[in-house]
Amino acid sequence: MVTTTTDADGPATLTTNIRLTGATADAHGTGVQTTFVRIGRTLYGKGGQLTSNPNKPWVKYDPAAKNVAAKDPAAMLAGGMLQLLGAQLDQYRIVAGAPYATKFDATPGEPVDGVATTKYTMTVDLPKASAAKAFGHYLTADAVAQSKVTSLAVDIMVDAESLPRTSAYEVDGAKVTGTFGKFGEPVTITAPAAAEIA
DSSP states (O other), X not given: OEEEEEETTEEEEEEEEEEEEXXXXXXXXXXXXXXEEEEXXXXXXXXXXXXXXXXXXXXXXXXXXXXXXXXXXXXXHHHHHXXXXXXXXXXXXXXXXXXXXXXXXXXXXXXXXXXXXEEEEEEEEHHHHHHTTTTTTSSOHHHHHHHTOOEEEEEEEEETTSOEEEEEEEETTEEEEEEOOOTTOOOOOOOOOGGGBO
C-alpha cells in the first residue's frame, strides 16, 4: 500500500507491506528517511531522530514490556515517537469504518491500474468506529475524543472482487490518499537483529 499525506508542509509518502495473520497484521513501512516494522504489537523504527547511533540504528517499543523504558526518558520519547509514526502503518484500516457509516453511496468508479471499480462514499461515525477499535492503532477513541471530530467522509474504490484499490479522505487539514495492490503476493516481515537495536 502507498499512502500519501499532503498538508501545509507538502506531501509525505509511506510505502507499506502488510501481512495479515489471523487477528494481527504485521507490517513493514518506508517513508522519508524512516523505516518501521511492526510484528504483533511490537514496533521497531530507524531513521529520522529516533536514534543517533549508526551501529544500532533501530529502536524498539513493546507496549506490553515492563522494562527500563519507564525509567529512561530517551526510551520513553522514542517509544512515543514510534507509536505516533507507527500508527501510519495501519492506514489501510480506514476501510474498516464501513460498518459504522451513517451515509453510504455507490457510483461507478474510475479504473485503477486498468481494473474497473465501484466508488463508495461513506460518512463514518468516528466515535462509534473508534470505540469498536475498527481502526486499530491508526485512529483511537482517545484521539477522536480529543479532536472533537465526529464524522469522516471517505471515498473508497473497490474492484469486482471486493478488494479496495484506493482510499481518500481529509483529516486535520491534511489530505490522505492510499493505493492498494499486490494482493496475495508473499510478504516477508522480520524484526531487526537484536545487535542493531539501541
